Amino acid sequence: MHFAMTDEQSMIVETTRAFVERELYPHEALVERTGHLPREIIQEVKAKAIEAGLYAANMPEEVGGAGLDTLTWLMYEKELGRANYALHWTCVARPCNILLAGTDEQKEKYLYPCMAGEKWDCLAMTEPGAGSDLRGMAATARQEGSDWILNGTKHFISHADIADFAIVFMATGVEETARGPKKKITAFFVDKGAPGFTVRDGYQNVSHRGYTNQVLEFDECRLPSSAVLGEVDKGFEVANTWLGATRLQVAATCLGRAERAFQHAVEYAAERQQFGQKIGKFQGVSFKLADMALELKAAHLLTWEAGWKFDQGTVTEADMSMAKLKATEMLAMVADEAIQIHGGMGLMDELPLERIWRDARVERIWEGTSEIQRHIISRELLRPHGG
Template sequence: MDFALTQEQEMLVKSARTFVEEELYPHEEQVERTDQISPEVRARIKKRALEMGFYAPNMPAEVGGAGLDAVTLALLERELGRANLGLQSVVHRPSNILQACVGEQRETYLLPTISGEKIDCFGLTEPEAGSDVRSMKTTAKADGDDFILNGRKHFISHADIADFAVVFAATGEDDTARGKKKRITCFLIDRGTPGFEILKGYDSVSHRGYHNCILEFDECRVHKSQILGELDKGFDVAGDWLGPERLRLATTSVGRAQRAMELALDYAATRKQFGQTIGKFQGIGFKLADMQTRIETAELLTLRTAWKQDQGIARDEDFAMAKVYASEMVGFVTDEALQIFGGMGLMTDLPLERMWRDSRVERIYDGTSEIQRHIISRALLRPLEAR
């Protein structure tokens, strides 16, 4: 792996940092206070992101996306990760599984989402089926050329502003040696479809302005042409989404940690106690050393995983290692940064208390830390069990 950035990548990082500082930072205080992003602010950010080529960065150029390779995408998302999630998400990254769209689906869902005319959301998690996706209760029963959906999804990010949802439902089950195994199918369902409601979700301490919602399906009828991928093979497309999404979370965690580190370092170099700057005290200096070491480690791990993705050799455990380490790292770094600031770190005058709150959820969504460790340990043990 070549650790040197290309000239194009260096330019992208610089322009992305400027974009974040000029277009996102100025609105953070208002978003934190109101838990909303105004339509005017949203429109401005989207317009600038489209102009700069940052919108739909994960999508191929041949369908109108930015066409970034995985390493360059990781660099961009690291910079976006420095800002409030609600604001950074206006620079929308469509679900990469939309590339499975065929025929009219491309014109109806894929292309408008890439151009910014539509927004998608991802409906997988349920109240009784978080990490255990196979236990989902949402069903889709065939009725002629239609399917009738019933069930509920929750913790669905930004569904309140989405035009359609990518929804997973059980379409049957098979008997296996380990009991019944549900067959899962993926559907594209438009907002406003009869029997489909998007409801307000739960109040969260993390990521204000970026809302979780509830999707309810009550005798919701959709045509078979709205199946994404193949019938009963929804896990095939879901698997394509999970790895890159976990890497995105890892890279944005690095960006947030870098911002927290900069704040802590500046404070430690200027704040004086007992006649000297506090950074000269071993108790603070060692904190800074540990924080930077973990940030550097997480950055290398995420970029290595992105590089492996570009080479077509990334495995589930690679994404899991990046996600679990980076998400736990940002929790450690923001907590230590807050400790360095002392009481002021908890005040809303600084962004640290928000970054500290926001970092807590990263160890939970897109697969908890425990699930990531299970994926890693299973991959380590599987070859030995086969002997």
């Protein structure tokens, strides 16, 4: 693994950072104040992102994306992560790469419109009674002739309010395994407006203002067999094949926010005077900066290594869990310490620190809690020893 960025990586980082500072930062105050991202801002910034070549950059070249390798994609995600989440995720959309698992007909209907910015997707797995335990999902799909009938509820579904369709995972049977019965899972495309499919407002979230979540309800929602994504009863295989790097994406965006908070802390410590000297001269502040730099560097290295190994085909579940765990917990620490260095001003909305501090909390929950990540890591350590 080479630690220096290539010329291409440097160009992508510089272009993305400049776009974030020029096109996203100016809208942050409005979104934070109102908790709403106006559609006109979405359309305006989306058009600029498409023109800049940053829209859907996570996807392969053959479908119109930038074709970035995983490590370079994570560098791009880190720069986007500096901004308010609703702004960068909605205006500079990265369609879910599970769309690549679709048939040619499904790609024409769902993938390519998302790539062009004509449609948005959303991914529906989580249920009120089944979060990290996807095998515990209660929502079902049963077959009637050549059709499928969906029933149940999904919640915490990100930006389903603006999505044109949902990729929904449903229990479609039970299989016997050495560890007992397990549910079979199938993925479906469900268009907004389909009979029996209702999208309701979700919950008010302290993190990521403007970034919405909804409740999806299915009541005898009838779909044709052409709506199945992948194979029947093979939903876990589809998810595991295409969604593996999402933990690294979370880690990368956390790096961007942590870096922004850290820079504010360094600059403030170098400028603010108390008791006749710059506060950075006081050991109580300088040691905080040293610890923040150390944790940020460690999270960078874990994330970049996992991204590099992903492209080599050698990445493990533990590699990705370590990166996600370290980056999310590091962000919480850096955001908190940045506020401590600023004192009362750190909690004022003139600075992005209070937002970064609030936003950091959800990162240790979604895409697998910190406890789940520790379970994955320890399981991989113990498995060779029969544990």
